[in-house]
Amino acid sequence: MAIGKLYIGRKVRDLRDGKRLTQAQFAERIGISTSYLNQIENNQRPVSASVLLALAEKFQIDIAELSSGESDRLLSALSEALSDPLFETYSPSLQELKLVVQNAPGLAHALISCHQAYRRNSEQLASIDDTIGRGASFVETTPYEEVRDFFHFVDNYIHEIDTLAETLADELGLGDGDNHAALAAYLEERHGIRVVRGAAGDEAIRRFDPRARVLTLNPYAPAATRDFQLALQIAQTRAREEIDRVAGSAGFRTEEAYEICRIGLQNYFAGALILPYQPFLKAARELRHDVELLAARFGASLEQVCHRLSTLQRPGQKGIPIFFARIDRAGNITKRHSAAKLQFARFGAACPLWNVHQAFETPGRIIRQLAETPDGVRYLCLATQITKGGGGYRAAHPRYALALGCEISYADAFVYADDMDLGNRAAYDPIGISCRICERTRCASRAVPPLKRKLIVDHDMRGALPYRLSES
Known part of the structure; x- marks a missing residue:
């Protein structure tokens, strides 16, 4: 695939600063003149293919990491x-x-x-x-939005937390047997925390008494949820210093945002502990991203698996660039991350033509869609409905749709694409990011006009919409 013009001066400068090299030393290492390097770092000239290859060879970096992220x-x-x-x-x-x-x-x-x-x-x-x-x-910006943007712009991958969790997972042998027993034993033996079943009528998923050192889990919660809460408790004890350091270095404006970020990082550690990076990446490749088989192998939920797939962005060991979202029945995106080109809108609802909305109509199934965005990029889109909660007939059981997918160039790595006609342009549904920024002029499912298009109203003709959009 041809590489377009890349202006990555800041990344090259950060790489040089990280190696503590002068421009002259760095330029000599990659075989270019100091003046050319100066122009690259100031984005006055693009990086050529030969320079990219030299950077990859001399500094053991992934070219994709320089041109994306x-x-x-x-x-x-x-x-x-x-x-x-x-x-x-x-x-x-x-x-x-x-x-x-x-x-x-x-x-x-x-x-x-x-x-x-x-x-x-x-x-x-x-x-x-x-x-x-x-x-x-x-x-x-609200504290929640501030934290959401923090995770979004670090690619939803926190290296320090991820590697710490992976090391502990290897120590405990997670994924090779009964995760629940291993996690509970670790809490009691290393941290003096005893795990007990919750009382009838207590709706809390998890309660921790720091004085008595007792962790109470809801016995009616799904097994994957109980294991995740054990892992979260381990995050609060084993990874407290690392989590506080990462949250503290983010520069949040309020204490609320700092505390919300700590919760997010604890959840991140828990997911990385139950689904350790390298074993999970290897299994995802072997099972061709069959999310149901991955959930069964690691004793995790479908949501945990889909979310983890979107975080596999470790430098030098990246997984497939995947987008992931969780959407409620009202169309609100309650979780989102994309390592792919597809980026979710920050305002407004998701495109009504996206198959994620159909997941509520077909519970228990993984539905597939070939889709194309207005920029011409094509995607394999997967969606399924999940039901949260437990506790019997009268308990609340909120339902969500999970969306997962990748650019079509990576579709061969997914079992779901095997019998799909990937080369047929007519097989791709036109979707957008959200109506307010979508430039498609003839979409019958449009909810609101795009922000930067003039409306043409014809009182003598009515189509699917009560207006037409100007072509420019």
Whole structure:
């Protein structure tokens, strides 16, 4: 596959700084002139294929890591922000956006944050909410959004936490026998924490009494959930220092965001402990990403497996770039991450043509879809419904749809693609990211017009929509 022009000056400069080399020393290592390296680092010239190969050979790095990663996600978020009518007099080219993202990522993040504040303030004004004027807190990024963006822009992979969990999983022999017994024994023997069954009528999934050193688990929760809660308790004890250090270095504005991030990192450790990186990556390849077989092999839930597949972004040992999302029946995206080009919208609902919505109509099945986004990229999309909770007939059982997929160039690594006509263009459904930024002009499922298209209203003709969209 041909490599397009790459302006990756910041990444090259960070690599050089990490090796503590001068420009002259670094340029000599990769066989170019100091002036050429200076131009690369300042994004005045793109990186050639020969320089990319030299970087890979001399510094043992993956070329894909230089040409992708945070930049793809930041580029998508910045592009969405600038599609707002607020910027109707300015339509940056893709190359301009790439230069900002690659050379001034801090500026891009700041602009995205400003746009988020503008959106929230506009929504307050539109609804004539009585909270208008109560202070800046109504237009600032919420703690939850701040933490969500933290995980999003680090590629949902935390190396320090992941490797720590993997080392402990190997020590405990997880995946080779009864995970529950091994996790409970570790808590009692190493940390003096006794695990007991919860009492009837107690709806809590997990309770920990730090004084008595007793962890109480809901006996009616699924086995995978109970194991995850054991692993989470281990995260709070064994990985406390590492988790606090990562959360503390993120620079959150509030204590709330810091504490929410700690919960997220504890959950991350728990998932990495039950599904340790290298054994899970090897099994995913061997089983061709059959999520049901992976869940059975590791004693995990489908959601845990799908989420973990989207985090396999360890430098030098990356898995397939996968997107993952969890969506409720109202269409709200309650979990999301994408290591693929497909990036979920930060505002609005998901595209109604996406097969994830059909999962609620076919419980117990994994449904498949070949889809193409407006930029021409094609995907294999998988979706299935799950039911959460336990506790009997009268207990709440919320239902969600899980979405999982990859670019079509990786589809051969999935068992689900075996009998699909991947080469037939007509087999691909047109989908978008969300209606407000989708540029398709003839979509009958459109909920709202795109932000930067003029509407054409013809009182003498009515199609699927009460308006048409201008082509430019």
